[in-house]
Amino acid sequence: MQLSSAGVVANEVRLELKLEVAGEELVVTGSVAAEWTGPCRRCLEPQAGETLIDIREIFEKRPVEGETYRLDENEVDLELMVREAVLLHLPVAPLCGEDCLGPDPDRFPATVAADPDPTELSSAPAGDPRWGALDALKFEDPSS
Numbered sequence: 001m002q003l004s005s006a007g008v009v010a011n012e013v014r015l016e017l018k019l020e021v022a023g024e025e026l027v028v029t030g031s032v033a034a035e036w037t038g039p040c041r042r043c044l045e046p047q048a049g050e051t052l053i054d055i056r057e058i059f060e061k062r063p064v065e066g067e068t069y070r071l072d073e074n075e076v077d078l079e080l081m082v083r084e085a086v087l088l089h090l091p092v093a094p095l096c097g098e099d100c101l102g103p104d105p106d107r108f109p110a111t112v113a114a115d116p117d118p119t120e121l122s123s124a125p126a127g128d129p130r131w132g133a134l135d136a137l138k139f140e141d142p143s144s
């Protein structure tokens with residue numbers, strides 16, 4: 001599967017998913033790992049990395065646009081979900097290093113600003129009401 005977003009290409013996508021039937025719904029949890037390559041946003045040197053994405057999605061016969069995915073009678077198509085998850089989480093502008101000075105530091109000094117922690121972007125915010133139904137389905141409580 002080849003997915004790309006603004007010069008960043010996911011070359012290999014690995015799925016580790018658990019599918020569970022919950023009533024009329026199919027709950028898919030697990031992770032998607034995407035190995036990507038793309039140019040450093042400052043010096044344009046090729047970069048590579050891996051993005052790990054937490055997956056918690058619901059498939060149902062009548063999907064809610066933008067929230068759940070379509071579940072067919074006898075099969076489930078995971079491709080759209082994987083595609084959206086990867087495109088949403090690929091780094092928009094990779095950086096070879098925090099101290100990258102860019103292609104020509106003398107003429108175009110780069111401002112080294114703090115980047116958002118990429119791990120913060122890869123998980124759904126806790127308490128997202130869309131996952132309310134899913135929270136009730138948790139099988140293990142890490143706090144107990």
Ligand SMILES: [Zn+2]
Nearest residue numbers: 040043096100
């Ligand atoms: Zn660079």
